[in-house]
Amino acid sequence: MKAGKLRVILGVAACTLLLAGCGVNEPGNVAGGSVVSPSPSGAPSESPLPTASPAPTPELLSQEVSVYLTDEQLLEMIERKVTIEFGSEEELLNKTIExxxxxxxxxxxxxxxxxxxxATLNEGIATIDIKIPDESRLGAPGEMMLIDSLKKTLFQFEFIDGIQLLVQGEQVESLMGHVDLEHPLKKD
Amino acid sequence: MKKFVSILLLMSLLFTLFASVGHAASTPPKLFLNGKELLSDVEPRIEKGSTLVPLAILSEGLGYEVEWEGGPKKVTVKNDSTVIELIINQTSIRVNGEVKEIDVTPPKLVNWRTMVPVRLVGELLGISFEWKEDVREVHMFEKAEEPKPGTETPETPAVGYITAVNMDEQSIIRISHAGANAPGKPKLLDNPRRLVIDFPYTAFIPQLANTIGTDGQAKITVENNPYLTSYRYSQFSASPLTARLVVDLGDDTGYVLTSGENEFAIALMPLSEVPAQPVDPETPTEPEEPSTPEPSTPPDNSADVYDIVLDAGHGAKDPGAYSKSLNRWEKEFNLSAVLKIKAELEKDKRFRVHLTRKDDTFLELMDRVKFAENVKADLFISVHANSYDNTSVSGVETYYERANSKAFAETMHKYVLAGMGIRDRGVKKAAFKVIKETTMPAILIEAGYLSNASDASALFNTKTQDKLAVEVAKGIKDYLKLK
Structure with a gap:
């Protein structure tokens, strides 16, 4: 996480407001403490669980998120629900991709x-830079579902309007040579 | 008159490094032709006693045909009787195919422009020069045309250059070139067994020419390769100018010669794997080509010639899916399959087959679409192989996207199944670019799953590939209702 101290604080604060406003957060999971500055060594917001230590606790939000897999026969997408705790929208993006x-x-x-x-977030565009190991290249239907599963997963978030998918920093015509890739992918 | 302004602009961007080369200190010279001043957007300059002018002076000012090729950085200037070829920063030039050393400043890139020594070029083309030191003016005078009956030679093809000769890990010898003429039919000779390929009106760029030894050839010895022991190249003949490549083959080695953009490729393989009918080495399938149909008269006079585009998916840096069980890549299967389908289809004169790629080259999806549109294909078939994490998934899928392709997909699917002899995963609709953005009936065949060991061995089995080719050809005839 490159974000500076201030950005993290602002991000967390903004997020708290946003989510509180939407009523998405589950009160039980929201730590009662105030927003806490990250320690200089790292990003505390990455810790998956709020710690119960007496040390100041980062404010984490929790949300149920759908991610999309494919069935064992590569015929259809399967929804899987996971609960993700996060301190910022960008962290939610990263953990959802994980x-x-x-x-x-x-x-x-x-x-x-x-x-x-x-994977970074800027003004509603999620920019995801990836590397495709040659052994992981899929056939035509796999590539189609690869892109569809990402769109379906990330466009569930109101705060994402577009996905800029890059391959090692480059805007490629196609990820795997069957489907043309829009730059950015837009919400339908 | 050919103009290559956009190429020059592009080149100029690539050579911004040269932008910092110092400006000529003194006032630029003025150029006059038959007393009339020639104007140019870039000022001529004098370097070490030679006047360098931008290419445009030669073409627009003097009326010569000028070509620029970015790859070898080669300038060709010609009039009716003389062809001069110069390479940026090289003191060897070629005049009507003969190499000459020049003692003036060679052509160079200056301030983003290609500058050529005007006097050298002009004099070779029959212009006389006068330099007026006091006013710094170059005066050029055209000599009266002296038609020399008898010496008029039939038009000599432009000389091309071989820029590199290499062999890759797949035992494919690649001859990179700039404007080299397509080789004549390769000769297969015995004792020792070797393949001889001549490139007419072709020379080597100086870097390569320098590798040619006193015995007149450059020889590359290849160790531990069943297909060949060495290959060598030479400037076989100066008149007519001919470059020659000889490959010392193993006893059981066959080959397929293909030509791509700026490249000829000789793929070496076991004799048994050579496609039944060798790929025609003469005609590179260029998008703009549609060569005139052979005046063949099929039994049925009303029968048209059908243009079929076969698109081998992936290529070069995009290897496609991977077969772990065989350690082979999808791009190899795709190419092998289309070469066989082509050979099979061409047994019937009513088909003219165009390949989007004939060797291991990379093409964007859009290039494939444009290719099919340019040759006005009647049918388009993209050949692929599939992959999935679950290695038990297997079978053939045939895809279409547009309504005009559905019947074609349904017909072809039956034949592909018969050819592959593996599980049926059905005809499906999906918006893959090459079948979406083309306009003719177009399908994409996923002939099997490379991730499945059994499918993979079928895909890479020579007999299965042969059968697939036969069945695909039958399917096309069925769809077109040809007997």
């Missing part, structure tokens, strides 16, 4: 073999 990459047998994550180099 969840999207997990298999849940027998269903498969098409994103399982893709390396995420970075």
């Amino acid at each position: 969840a999207l990459q997990e298999n849940e047998e027998p269903n498969q994550s098409l994103w399982n073999g893709i390396e995420i180099l970075s």
Whole structure:
């Protein structure tokens, strides 16, 4: 996390307001403490669980998120629900992508073999830079569902209007040589 | 008159490094032709006694045909009788195919423009020069045309250059070139077994020419390769100018010669794997080509010639899906399959087959679409192989996107199934770019799953590929209702 101290604080604060306003947060999971500055060594907001230590606790929000896998026959998308705790929208984006990459047998994550180099959020556009190991290249239907599963997963968030998918920093015509990739992918 | 303004602009961007080369200190010279001043947007300059002028002076001012090729950074200037080829920063030039050393400043890129020594070029093309030191003026005079009957030679093709000769890990020898003429039919000779390929009106760029030894050839020895022991290249003949490549083949080696953009490729393989009918080495399938149909008269006079585009998916940096069980890549299957389908289809004169790629090259999806549109294809078939994490998934899928392609997909699917002999995963509709943005009936075949060991061995089995080719050809005839 590159975000400076101030940005994190502002981000968390803004997020708190936003989510509180929408009533999405589950009160039980919201730590009662005030917004806490991150320690200089790292980003406390990344810790998955709020700690019960006497030390000031980062304010974490929690949300149930849908991620999409494919069934064992590569025929249809399967919804999987996960609960994600996060301190900022960008963190929610990152953790959702992590969840999207997990298999849940027998269903498969098409994103399982893709390396995420970075995922950032700026003015409603999620920019995701990836690396596709050659061994993870899919056929035509797999590539189609790979993109669809990402769109379906990320466009559930109000705060994401577009996805700028980059391959090692480049805007490529196609991820795997079958489907043309829009830059950015837009919410339908 | 050909103009390459956009290419020049592009090149200029690539060579911004040269922008910092110092400006000529003194006032630029003025150029006059037959007493009339030639104006140019870039000022001529004098370097080490030579006047360098932008290419446009030669073309627009003097009326020569000027070509610029970015790859080898080559300038060709010609009039009716003389062809001069110059390479940026090289003191070897070629005049009507003969190499000459020049002692003036070679052509160079200055301030983003290609500058050529005007006197050198002009004199070779029959212009006389006068330099007026006091007023810093270059005066050029055209000599009266002296038609020399008898010496008029039939038009010589432009000379091309071979820029590199290499072999990759797949035992494909690649001859990169700039404007080299398509080689003549390769000759397969015995004792020792070797393949001889001649490139007419072709020379080597100086870097390569320098590698040619005193024995007149450059030889590259290849160790531990069943297909060949070495390959060598030479300037076989100076008149007519001919470059030659010889490949010393193993006893059981066959080859397929293909041509791509600025490249000829000789793929070496076991004789048994050579497609039944060798790919025609003469005609590179260029998008703008549609070569005139052969005046063949099929039994049925009303029968048209059908243009079929076969699109081998992926290529080069995009290897496609991977077969872990065989350690092979989808791009290899796709290419092998289309070469076989092409050979099979071309047994019937009513088909003219165009391949989007004939070797291991990378093409954007849009290039494939444009290619099919340019040749006005009647049918488009993209050949792929599939992959999924679950290795038990297997079978053939045939995709279409537009309504005019559905019947074609349904017909072809039956034949692809018969060819592959594996599970049926059905005909499906999906918006893959090459079948979405083309306009003719177009399908994308996923011939099997490389991630499935059994499908993978079928995909890479020579006999299955042959059968697939036969069945696809049958399917096309069925769909077109051809006997």
